Amino acid sequence: MSIRKLPAPEANPETSPYWEAAKKGVLLLRRCTACGRAHHYPRALCPFCFSDRLEWQAASGKGSIYSFSVMQRAPVPYAIAYVTLEEGPTMLTNIVDCDFASLRIGMTVRLVFKPAEGGAALPMFTPD
């Protein structure tokens, strides 16, 4: 079976802590200390209240599938998904290491990392 090549995310000063943590196997969330809410994708200003008082927080890695689609018309089929994290935010990702036919909305999943080009690591999920 051929392997799907994963393009490298192009980090910038606002987001490099997220991608550096990913290389170490940690999924970081941004949590606002003004309004208390976590968001994704991470921003320098809270998208709910515009506060700049934000902390990085390690996600538990537990979540559930909000929606997904198996891309059949691709050189190597893959499953794109929105996963809702235990901490609240929903993130775009892939579901990997599973039988795609078994995927269901609501299924609980756990965090894994897959290597991308250029030495980056991408947070993905697999059925629990």
Next chain:
Amino acid sequence: MTIKGKAYVAGAFEHPTRNAPDKSVAQLHAECAKGALEDAGLSKDDVDGYFCAGDAPGMGPLSLVDYLNLRLRHVDSTETGGSSYLVHVAHAAEAIALGKCSVALITLAGRPKSEGMATGTAPRQGNPAQPDLQFEFPYGPTVVNMYAMCAMRHMYQYGTTSEQLAWIKVAASQHAQHNPNAVLRDVVSVKDVIESPIVASPLHRLDCCVISDGGGALVVVAPEVMKNLNRPRVKIIGAGEAPKGQFGGDVDLTFSGASWSGPRAFAEAGVKPADIRYASIYDSFTITVLMQIEDLGFCAKGEGGRFVADGNLISGVGKLPFNTDGGGLCNNHPANRGGMTKVIEAVRQLRGEAHPAVQVKDCALALAQGTGGVLGSRHGSATLILERE
């Protein structure tokens, strides 16, 4: 302040080509501009406002304004993907209402077919400064799988079925059989749709729109210009626009921006969904139509599957005749942007110039609805309500 009754759609033109390897994109824009101005009975020198979106080659409107050699006092290059041209009609009406221009030209053109673009199935690389790109592009988002996730969620939450979605393609094909320019003129059945190959689950090949070259143009004019033109009077009476995104991670794929743009347009027009005789609904995919029909209030949220089934969208058969040109699903999706052709077919219906086999009787009130961008991540929505005066 309202745009109700402040401007008219005087000219509308859909380029007849669906495959244009022998033409340039700028040329297609010019041919569409010429067609719409001739349709209105106006000339190039009458144009004092110009509107275009991201399909226009060059910096905003500048290259095409120069190529067309227009002398203008108003330009607008608002870009919200395929919904841009509905926004342009509304913005043209606003500009006309404020006296900023009196004859506004809107053009769209492109050649995704002859350029061999894998429109829906290849992840599109973008500008790295686009803040969402690094968090999405590595996961392989394509146009089709990002719409497919909306369909998957709708099925989960409301029990919508592939058979119900297929009815939308069936209705479009029933209309397209009468359009000699349509890419797909063969009538298809529910079975044909659900037995076509899955592209991105749960969407099949026949849940997707066509890929076509071509374009279209509109001319929006002030009332004092319209009264000297020998064309049926299509008045703009309501408009709404609304972008929708991921809400910082509070993703909700069950509704589109039409749930905001629709009520704004209906409120301005002072009409209800039940008053609409014909609707052009953006149809990049079958699910796009279903969600917008719910969001515009033609049926309750979650009831879209039952609403579109059994031919309810077929002209002369159902309660809500839609996309009587065959839509993007069968007729034409020029430049991968279906908003322009949505307005054009609504204008044809209000003028009584649709194909006789699909013309809605006494069509005095029509709606055109566009979405642009990607329904499953971030998109623009625009709603127009047009009235035959």
